Amino acid sequence: xxxxxxxxxxxxxxxxxxxxxxxxxxxxxxxxxxxxxxxxxxxxxxxxxxxxxxxxxxxxxxxxxxxxxxxxxxxxxxxxxxxxxxxxxxxxxxxxxxxxxxxxxxxxxxxxxxxxxxxxxxxxxxxxxxxxxxxxxxxxxxxxxxxxxxxxxxxxxxxxxxxxxxxxxxxxxxxxxxxxxxxxxxxxxxxxxxxxxxxxxxxxxxxxxxxxxxxxxxxxxxxxxxxxxxxxxxxxxxxxxxxxxxxxxxxxxxxxxxxxxxxxxxxxxxxxxxxxxxxxxxxxxxxxxxxxxxxxxxxxxxxxxxxxxxxxxxxxxxxxxxxxxxxxxxxxxxxxxxxxxxxxxxxxxxxxxxxxxxxxxxxxxxxxxxxxxxxxxxxxxxxxxxxxxxxxxxxxxxxxxxxxxxxxx
Numbered sequence: 001x002x003x004x005x006x007x008x009x010x011x012x013x014x015x016x017x018x019x020x021x022x023x024x025x026x027x028x029x030x031x032x033x034x035x036x037x038x039x040x041x042x043x044x045x046x047x048x049x050x051x052x053x054x055x056x057x058x059x060x061x062x063x064x065x066x067x068x069x070x071x072x073x074x075x076x077x078x079x080x081x082x083x084x085x086x087x088x089x090x091x092x093x094x095x096x097x098x099x100x101x102x103x104x105x106x107x108x109x110x111x112x113x114x115x116x117x118x119x120x121x122x123x124x125x126x127x128x129x130x131x132x133x134x135x136x137x138x139x140x141x142x143x144x145x146x147x148x149x150x151x152x153x154x155x156x157x158x159x160x161x162x163x164x165x166x167x168x169x170x171x172x173x174x175x176x177x178x179x180x181x182x183x184x185x186x187x188x189x190x191x192x193x194x195x196x197x198x199x200x201x202x203x204x205x206x207x208x209x210x211x212x213x214x215x216x217x218x219x220x221x222x223x224x225x226x227x228x229x230x231x232x233x234x235x236x237x238x239x240x241x242x243x244x245x246x247x248x249x250x251x252x253x254x255x256x257x258x259x260x261x262x263x264x265x266x267x268x269x270x271x272x273x274x275x276x277x278x279x280x281x282x283x284x285x286x287x288x289x290x291x292x293x294x295x296x297x298x299x300x301x302x303x304x305x306x307x308x309x310x311x312x313x314x315x316x317x318x319x320x321x322x323x324x325x326x327x328x329x330x331x332x333x334x335x336x337x338x339x340x341x342x343x344x345x346x347x348x349x350x351x352x353x354x355x356x357x358x359x360x361x362x363x364x365x366x367x368x369x370x371x372x373x374x375x376x377x378x379x380x381x382x383x384x385x386x387x388x389x390x391x392x393x394x395x396x397x398x399x400x401x402x403x404x405x406x407x408x409x
Contacts, residue, residue: 027193032155034186037163048176070122078127079345094124099187106180130344150276160265220335231386234379236358267319275323294321295383301376
């Protein structure tokens with residue numbers, strides 16, 4: 001299926017003024033910044049809210065897991081049930097609910113309530129990014145879709161550089177509740193900006209839950225999702241344990257860790273921009289190249305861990321592999337047919353699956369006595385496994401094309 005046949009042609013306002021398009025993309029990216037800050041900052045706030053709620057840190061870690069569970073559950077359910085809503089209305093509703101859930105997280109009186117509010121916070125995550133990507137792609141010509149989607153994803157990457165340290169600073173100085181409160185304000189600001197600037201659109205003609213579920217019949221959709229669920233796991237295998245590796249293996253001081261994490265965020269940002277540029281020119285080759293880049297970078301991690309300078313460069317390179325997100329999001333637009341919303345939302349369920357798979361396998365390697373740096377080999381294996389699925393995807397697409405009947409003369 002070609003990009004032009006994704007069903008969004010009628011929604012594509014190519015005459016939209018450049019300035020207004022920029023404001024729309026900024027509003028959508030602000031939502032990504034809010035979500036990214038909420039997702040990653042909770043890890044840095046864990047020592048503070050665990051003490052505040054009277055629980056130990058391992059127990060508090062369940063708060064992180066329950067958020068990811070909310071993302072995985074919420075993305076497909078919301079995408080299917082909200083088919084009768086316009087994308088603009090859905091985005092506003094998702095950000096409003098995200099603001100409320102994070103505001104409640106800031107007021108959580110106990111661990112049990114915190115678990116509930118973090119689960120509710122995770123529900124809009126995947127659906128928001130999926131729908132925001134579709135809106136962003138509809139604002140530009142087909143050969144600029146990946147770059148437009150990447151601008152929305154930049155909100156998430158910039159959150160790892162600015163939002164997380166700021167939330168951590170608030171947690172240290174004013175208390176952990178202010179971190180969640182700030183996210184709620186950002187989400188509310190996003191809802192207001194989307195209402196003010198996003199183009200008013202009608203619900204997709206013929207949209208229905210059954211039509212959205214039709215995406216699940218496509219092998220190409222499942223294979224594309226599998227590339228993300230497995231191939232992206234390598235990045236998370238290293239990122240989850242990078243702080244411990246820096247302290248235990250590299251010998252870095254705790255004060256150096258945030259600097260290296262910011263370097264990772266810079267790599268994530270640069271990789272998202274470059275990968276999107278490449279994807280708009282040659283989508284499938286770009287996806288394959290990103291997976292091989294990730295495998296090579298992750299394999300270098302154990303070799304570079306002994307030097308703070310070398311490991312910082314490699315961490316930047318690993319971060320660049322995060323550009324896979326925008327490329328796969330664009331690929332799903334091409335293969336999902338009329339079930340665009342569900343496929344786009346499921347992309348983020350796949351990435352959260354990777355966020356669970358990578359740390360789990362990396363943790364198993366460490367627990368087995370292979371050392372902190374073994375996460376690099378685990379990550380490289382996952383990236384290469386994702387590349388193997390990519391090759392199967394190419395083979396399946398070519399086989400399907402050859403099996404199609406020739407057009408009548």
